[in-house]
Amino acid sequence: MLLTRVTIRKWASAAFGTAIIAAPIAANAQAVVRTIIVGERPVRDTEAIHLSRFADFAVQKKIAVDTALQVGDLITTAAPDTNILLEIGCPANGRTLFRFSGAFRVVVLPPRADVPCVLQLLAGGVDVMAEEPTEINAGGVVLGSKGTQYAVHLRRTESGPVCEGVVYENDLLIRTTQKEIPLSTSRSWVFNFATATGQQGDIPEGLLRQSAVIASRFDVARLRDAAVAKPVPAAEIERQESELVALHMEVLKAPANKDARLRLGTKQETVGSLASARYNLQRVGRELIRKDALDSKGPAPQTEASVAKPAASSKTEAAVTKAPGVSSSMKSTAMTRAADPATRALELIRGGKPAEAVTLLKPRVDASSATARDYYALAEAHRALQDRAAARSAAERALAFTNAATALSAAELETLRAIVAGRH
Numbered sequence: 001m002l003l004t005r006v007t008i009r010k011w012a013s014a015a016f017g018t019a020i021i022a023a024p025i026a027a028n029a030q031a032v033v034r035t036i037i038v039g040e041r042p043v044r045d046t047e048a049i050h051l052s053r054f055a056d057f058a059v060q061k062k063i064a065v066d067t068a069l070q071v072g073d074l075i076t077t078a079a080p081d082t083n084i085l086l087e088i089g090c091p092a093n094g095r096t097l098f099r100f101s102g103a104f105r106v107v108v109l110p111p112r113a114d115v116p117c118v119l120q121l122l123a124g125g126v127d128v129m130a131e132e133p134t135e136i137n138a139g140g141v142v143l144g145s146k147g148t149q150y151a152v153h154l155r156r157t158e159s160g161p162v163c164e165g166v167v168y169e170n171d172l173l174i175r176t177t178q179k180e181i182p183l184s185t186s187r188s189w190v191f192n193f194a195t196a197t198g199q200q201g202d203i204p205e206g207l208l209r210q211s212a213v214i215a216s217r218f219d220v221a222r223l224r225d226a227a228v229a230k231p232v233p234a235a236e237i238e239r240q241e242s243e244l245v246a247l248h249m250e251v252l253k254a255p256a257n258k259d260a261r262l263r264l265g266t267k268q269e270t271v272g273s274l275a276s277a278r279y280n281l282q283r284v285g286r287e288l289i290r291k292d293a294l295d296s297k298g299p300a301p302q303t304e305a306s307v308a309k310p311a312a313s314s315k316t317e318a319a320v321t322k323a324p325g326v327s328s329s330m331k332s333t334a335m336t337r338a339a340d341p342a343t344r345a346l347e348l349i350r351g352g353k354p355a356e357a358v359t360l361l362k363p364r365v366d367a368s369s370a371t372a373r374d375y376y377a378l379a380e381a382h383r384a385l386q387d388r389a390a391a392r393s394a395a396e397r398a399l400a401f402t403n404a405a406t407a408l409s410a411a412e413l414e415t416l417r418a419i420v421a422g423r424h
Helices: 005-012 205-219 221-229 234-253 258-271 274-282 313-322 328-338 341-350 354-366 372-384 388-399 410-421
Strands: 031-038 049-052 074-077 084-089 097-109 117-129 134-138 141-145 149-157 160-169 172-175 180-183 187-192 197-201
Touching: 031 205, 074 084, 084 205, 097 205, 117 205, 134 149, 141 149, 141 160, 149 205, 160 172, 160 205, 180 187, 180 197, 205 221, 205 234, 205 258, 205 274, 221 234, 234 258, 258 274, 341 354, 341 372, 354 372, 372 388, 372 410, 388 410
Parallel strands: 117 134
Antiparallel strands: 031 084, 049 074, 074 097, 084 097, 097 117, 117 149, 134 141, 141 172, 149 160, 160 187, 172 180, 187 197
């Protein structure tokens, strides 16, 4: 979707006045952690990434998938030399993905009515697949987009910090204190903070390959997850990843090539990378065959849960069975996760349907069969509905379970404690 310069200017116009204190913390999550990859394998949580909550000096030395992020939160890698990838969905119930690589530091900034997701990049790099308007503030340089694939990298040279923005598809508007620079498909722009000068050019081959490799690693995350339950030859995973890198390179170099994009989207759908597949297939006028596996309001987290959307068991089973390239172990995993009420409730909350999540969990509460994770999901649902008393009650009951420490992640436990303490 091509944008007029006036339209993009409107999105970027207020970014220089944006500050962490510009808006109160929203009741709902502004962003959510969707995928963590350490080394070659996706993980549920890691101590290599730290989280500092807004207005709190404490540092959470672990972050987990499904961690809710609020305005003002700071995420940083604790081990820069570790091969780490982090994917967050921002806004939390939207269809835009931010993929951070290597060493990075990023702050969640307040959204605006016309830009639902604003981030401040302090260090490192991020690849963006944007379905909604976004802004990245990099030291006062603001990059604004909509419906775009782009990347931003901050690095420090001998002369000082440098910001490099690349746009692979559609438009990116860059604004400095001196001027606005519209950047179109397949262009890069390098800004030197010391001299306050920037220069446009073609996208370097190295950056193209870097973005292609990062995207491919997220694509094959499902295959690596499946290999835990049923071994998948490492050579096969490497072959699939190599093929995906080549397809990504082809599309990034020529985003208007519909045949290449169709091949990429189809391949992504085959390996289970549904959010990315949808992005590419929609651009060639084709929908996902497995579209029932995605919530209508946004992508599910990048875990095995996103293989199938929990619904009536017969429909879910049919969707998974018909999906191309899904092994029996992946089907089994998807069916198990689909049957988990807490998982389904959390998906509803991320999809902007907290009231439905409460309704889903109520029978389990009434029957005294609710688990610690059920009450965690219930607390999140009531928090989204801004019912603090009900959220606190559910959080207290979740923490009262003797197995709470093992049934819930460290991030989930911290969220519950914050709700009880009135910090959320």
